Amino acid sequence: MTCRKIAIASIFTALLVSAALLRAQVEEPRPIIFAFDVDISLSDKAAMKLKMQRESIVVSAVYSGAPKPIEEKRAEEIGMIDLGVENVEVVGAEGMVRVTGTKIDIKRLDWMKGPVMLNVNVFSGRHASGDNILACDFFDGKLSSAVKRPVKLHCSLITEGEKTRHKD
Template sequence: MRLTLRRYSLWVLFMVVAAGNGQAAQTRPLPDLQIRVLLSPDARQTLVQGREGITVAADWYGEPNARHQSDADESGQIDMGRSELNLPSEGGTARFTPAAINSKRLGWLKEGLRVNINVYSARRHWPDNILNCEMADGPLAGLARKPVTLRCSLISELAG
């Protein structure tokens, strides 16, 4: 009886610690992320003339822990949400806050939150994207340490 009680006590202790770790991951404050968009002179001129904006998109995701493998999407990741911010034709800095992140799923992640950043023209003047921009992808903790600079040029500049 005493051995069974000890096993049960250890099991309960393990479950409390495991639940506490998941809760800690959910309540840990997430940092803001700043993305600075720099345009080539031709890209800036074309966007300004066309009164076209710039969209900066953040796709939040993470690798599932063992318990949530079945919740992963077709790419094997947990979708944590998407944010889009618009910048003026001249570029500038997009500031993402954790508000769009599905915080209920933070405990589902194996190694923490990751983010994929893409930049493209807002498609208000032209029906298709006209920008060729760098992208960023990695752990939020690493990318949020300092503003991330992404450079953009016109797609047509690549042909020239």
């Protein structure tokens, strides 16, 4: 075989490998990213009370999804597949909180159809008092929306009577 034929064969082989890799990338589903950020803001009164009581804030993330018809028997009471819950407790001050998504049971994704859904609630850590003292906005929507940009949730004291808002 001449050098020219070897070079052509090498180029042809490289093109075949590249085409196979591109085809595999297109056919492979993109991995689901479960981590997201929550940007918590506090009313002045809530910030002051949390600081005075040295109380923490808990961000609770519940992951779920709709079952495939064949997997409906695995659904919980509300008809969804439970993927897991992650609670992140932080110092009682406003700021960014990272939810890693490491508590998720990824084997259950095979039981689902459609997108992964996410519900995020925020409440006080209940160390200084047995009761939650915060009224906070909440997120209820697609995980993909929360991954794109931080979820902005505002909290006030329950006693302030501020209306909470649904974010999605």
